[in-house]
Amino acid sequence: MLTLDAAFDRIGTAFRQMGYKAQEASPPDDSGNRQAVYALPNLSVRVCSYGRARLLTVQVKVDGEWVDFVKRGVGPEGLDEKSVEALVHKVRDEVDETSTDS
Numbered sequence: 494m495l496t497l498d499a500a501f502d503r504i505g506t507a508f509r510q511m512g513y514k515a516q517e518a519s520p521p522d523d524s525g526n527r528q529a530v531y532a533l534p535n536l537s538v539r540v541c542s543y544g545r546a547r548l549l550t551v552q553v554k555v556d557g558e559w560v561d562f563v564k565r566g567v568g569p570e571g572l573d574e575k576s577v578e579a580l581v582h583k584v585r586d587e588v589d590e591t592s593t594d595s
Contacts, residue, residue, distance in 0.1 A: 500567065508531040526544055538584070539554070550565075565580060
């Protein structure tokens, strides 16, 4: 099981391994919220972690607006590593595929 922070970090690592460049990253605030933006030349992706809500989101930038791509709630025992891997694969398969459409 991964904590919310560990899942956030794992997703960021996966984006960097796929060739995305880290553009912005904010450390956790008092409530545990943090975010990071990763980009390819034609696609930006933002990963957000909401500490108190125990929610992890992946968003893509479409026409200048951030749009939710995936949301995952994290229970008190954490997030199953397989669930995080599935999210990474979903991004790899769907977001990268659509990024070549522009």
